[in-house]
Amino acid sequence: MAKPISIREFDAHEAGPLLADKRFGRLKPVSCTRCGKETGFTRRLFEITGVPKSKQRDDEIQNLIRFHFNQQYSIEFVFFKGHGRKFFVDSALCSGCGSTAVAYDIEFDDDLFAAAAKLTGKSQAETKKGVEEIYEKLRQKSL
Numbered sequence: 001m002a003k004p005i006s007i008r009e010f011d012a013h014e015a016g017p018l019l020a021d022k023r024f025g026r027l028k029p030v031s032c033t034r035c036g037k038e039t040g041f042t043r044r045l046f047e048i049t050g051v052p053k054s055k056q057r058d059d060e061i062q063n064l065i066r067f068h069f070n071q072q073y074s075i076e077f078v079f080f081k082g083h084g085r086k087f088f089v090d091s092a093l094c095s096g097c098g099s100t101a102v103a104y105d106i107e108f109d110d111d112l113f114a115a116a117a118k119l120t121g122k123s124q125a126e127t128k129k130g131v132e133e134i135y136e137k138l139r140q141k142s143l
């Protein structure tokens, strides 16, 4: 028998340092897809245990967890994040309309560009420009 999956919500004391972590905090809520509000989101973080790392991207597992969040917490939209050896669910509540249909986006900061520049062997400025161009193309595609 596999270990059962368990879900535990982080309190503010536990969530604070995690949200402040650059790697974890990079993907963050940017706008409500219902009302368009861009600030004032309440974050809720949950640690999921009992899911092996190899299964964390498994559709079936993620759908099961999504279903649970829908039923148990009335949270419609969740983001899955692996961080270190742990597995988390990240969700945001819009303070404007109460929806959890909040879009997340990656915040590009200099650390990320520096890391990308190292990988590509280009300068940080070139990398930044390249990433922004790709990003803009993707943005237009998804609109």
Ligand SMILES: [Zn+2]
Pocket (backbone or CB within 6 Å): 032, 033, 034, 035, 036, 037, 094, 095, 096, 097, 098, 099
């Ligand atoms: Zn909203």
